[in-house]
Amino acid sequence: MDTSKNSEMANQVTSTRRRQLLTTGLALGGAASLSMPLWAQSAAPIKVGHLTPMTGFLGALGEYAAQGIKMAADEINAAGGVMGRKLEVITEDSVNPQVAATKAQRMIERDNVSVLMGEISSASALTISQVAGRNKKLFFSIGARSDVLRGKDCNRYTFHVDIPVTVMVNAVGQALVRDNMVKGKKIFSLTADYLFGHDLTKVAKKFFTDNGGTLIGDELVPTDATDLSPYLLKIRQAKPDLIASNLAGNQVTNFVKQYAEFGLPYPVVGFNLNTADAWAAGEGNLGGIWPTVWHHDLQTPGSKTFVANFEKRFGRIPENHAWIEYITLKIMAQAMNATKSTDSEKLIAYLETGAEFDILKARKGYFRSWDHQLMQEAYPFTVKPKGQAKNKQDFLQFGDAVPAPNQSLELLATNKADNTCKM
Amino acid sequence: MQIVFLLEQVVNGLVLGGYYLLMALGLSLIFSVGGIVNLAHGAFYALGAYISLEVIKYFGFGASILITPVLVGCLGIAFERFLLRRFYTADPILSLLLTFGLAMVVEQFIRMVWGAAPLSSMMPSEFKGAWMLGDMMFSKYRIFILGVVVLILCGIWLLLHKTAFGRVVRAGVQRPDMVAVLGIRLQPYMTAIVVLGVATAALGGVLFGPIATVHPAMGTEIMTVAFVVVIIGGLGSFWGVVVSALLVGVVRGITIHFEPAASEASMYVLMFLVLMLRPRGLLGERIERFE
Numbered sequence: 001m002d003t004s005k006n007s008e009m010a011n012q013v014t015s016t017r018r019r020q021l022l023t024t025g026l027a028l029g030g031a032a033s034l035s036m037p038l039w040a041q042s043a044a045p046i047k048v049g050h051l052t053p054m055t056g057f058l059g060a061l062g063e064y065a066a067q068g069i070k071m072a073a074d075e076i077n078a079a080g081g082v083m084g085r086k087l088e089v090i091t092e093d094s095v096n097p098q099v100a101a102t103k104a105q106r107m108i109e110r111d112n113v114s115v116l117m118g119e120i121s122s123a124s125a126l127t128i129s130q131v132a133g134r135n136k137k138l139f140f141s142i143g144a145r146s147d148v149l150r151g152k153d154c155n156r157y158t159f160h161v162d163i164p165v166t167v168m169v170n171a172v173g174q175a176l177v178r179d180n181m182v183k184g185k186k187i188f189s190l191t192a193d194y195l196f197g198h199d200l201t202k203v204a205k206k207f208f209t210d211n212g213g214t215l216i217g218d219e220l221v222p223t224d225a226t227d228l229s230p231y232l233l234k235i236r237q238a239k240p241d242l243i244a245s246n247l248a249g250n251q252v253t254n255f256v257k258q259y260a261e262f263g264l265p266y267p268v269v270g271f272n273l274n275t276a277d278a279w280a281a282g283e284g285n286l287g288g289i290w291p292t293v294w295h296h297d298l299q300t301p302g303s304k305t306f307v308a309n310f311e312k313r314f315g316r317i318p319e320n321h322a323w324i325e326y327i328t329l330k331i332m333a334q335a336m337n338a339t340k341s342t343d344s345e346k347l348i349a350y351l352e353t354g355a356e357f358d359i360l361k362a363r364k365g366y367f368r369s370w371d372h373q374l375m376q377e378a379y380p381f382t383v384k385p386k387g388q389a390k391n392k393q394d395f396l397q398f399g400d401a402v403p404a405p406n407q408s409l410e411l412l413a414t415n416k417a418d419n420t421c422k423m
Numbered sequence: 424m425q426i427v428f429l430l431e432q433v434v435n436g437l438v439l440g441g442y443y444l445l446m447a448l449g450l451s452l453i454f455s456v457g458g459i460v461n462l463a464h465g466a467f468y469a470l471g472a473y474i475s476l477e478v479i480k481y482f483g484f485g486a487s488i489l490i491t492p493v494l495v496g497c498l499g500i501a502f503e504r505f506l507l508r509r510f511y512t513a514d515p516i517l518s519l520l521l522t523f524g525l526a527m528v529v530e531q532f533i534r535m536v537w538g539a540a541p542l543s544s545m546m547p548s549e550f551k552g553a554w555m556l557g558d559m560m561f562s563k564y565r566i567f568i569l570g571v572v573v574l575i576l577c578g579i580w581l582l583l584h585k586t587a588f589g590r591v592v593r594a595g596v597q598r599p600d601m602v603a604v605l606g607i608r609l610q611p612y613m614t615a616i617v618v619l620g621v622a623t624a625a626l627g628g629v630l631f632g633p634i635a636t637v638h639p640a641m642g643t644e645i646m647t648v649a650f651v652v653v654i655i656g657g658l659g660s661f662w663g664v665v666v667s668a669l670l671v672g673v674v675r676g677i678t679i680h681f682e683p684a685a686s687e688a689s690m691y692v693l694m695f696l697v698l699m700l701r702p703r704g705l706l707g708e709r710i711e712r713f714e
Contacts, residue, residue: 055640063539193684222687226635226644229435229562230679236560237428253541254635261634262562263552280541280636
């Protein structure tokens, strides 16, 4: 093909159409300015690099995450943006830890983003956190729960929004001890074979032994395994008193369904279950007590409005990852408005002051300055008795906030003495 | 005791292998007859799972086992007639690109229609639970799956070996030119084979729904296993694929028994060993036109 001829033709076409295009553009721009907030003349948009898994065993959660952040960005922009500048969120599939790091670096260098945020996989959050540290860019690690991110591998530029593994274990641990399910019991655990699972199982193991239980087996389950029947047979052979699930994402759903399929008699408890994965497991298959960071039944005015708006816009009930991404972007906007800056150092200084943020819960949240963890309420949930669910997503019984309203928010989290974080 | 436990894993592995067979058999058939590596095979499996969710809503699980493969089979007719047919004699890279692209299109289509969140199909309550045979435990539902697989297997074997249809297909695999000389058009046979292949894949999707989650990428997930099975078994061999599917299932079960972390790697190690010793696969036939 003759390219020079082609470009010549293209030039001709553009020149004849340019005037027409200009007029239309002008008209469109004029129309848009009537309905849209008027951005300050010179202000370039504030770019936010958002990475989250959209495929793989966490992909279903990532879709909620992307919708949550989109809704927050649109609300902020409709209200005039941040410091009169438009927010532009660039969302990409983080795929795996290596790709996540490459994309984060590219977003900083090429897209010139002011802030990085996102992630559900702890392994990917770790590599992005390292990129953020090297480039001295603020990174909100939103949905990653591994303790080591806030401990050994902590980093001055990374802030953690979701509840860490320790809080998850402690949130349901009290209930397990109360129901006499740990002391003197033989426990068999299944663990997701990656950073998060390893971290969770370490904390869970400590919790069980501290409370008089014995761990008689702990099996690593690859994240891409869908058939868990061989593990179920191993569990049956071990004859435990209790099964503890330290699985992640899709794995939990598959485990719960196949456990119901085999109909084993042992009670199951677990320290990690996202509501979307619980919904997929279906009513009648799920039992036990689980922790969560947020649930759409939370009866605060902020949460109710959020749920209603989300349902109206996306036609489905928001999952906890939609909520957490939504509030994180709002936290970032508040920090930028307060400091009148997008500079990472200034934002970090503000976040470290212990400023409070409305996170649509009964109590406000704040970041601890020494491990950058958002302090907030968590909730245990159980399963409603058969026949009480109003629809397919209504079979979870949402519990009261922990810590209780009169207790410190830091009650369930690691204390400074036990934490190995050095910024 | 240890022996009983191991035996239990072996039998469970056989069931799993039977399940892989539903995918691998169609893949192998389409390759043998048409010379096309159908990378979109997993897409039909995923479509089967998703369509069955809709069918179950109106007609129940039992009916969906029959209706869904028929519906997906109809898609198979269109797939063969309008897409595959243009590529039988073309450069293999073209059909690879076509089916690879189609797999992506279908996955995104599923995302658009049903969303990325995993969906769930409930197992009918009569299938829940397990049977005990001595000290060994078998999931009722998986025994049911095994029964269905055995039926399908017998059906396909009879079709290929005891009917005029099967004779033409088998002749077409070895000597398409000779079949043409005899005045037989292979195209309608190819349509039938593709329909058969994608319908069994869809049936796999239907049967898998109650055990695990139905999600858009499920097709890609199962394709890897199906390929390994076909390669170990040997291209073009009916019994090779059968033996290999069962072998992969059993090896996986035994690996989980002794070294769970290596379970996903086990089938690749098996493939490596088999290819080292028998590059054509366990029972792979020599097909002249592919050499």
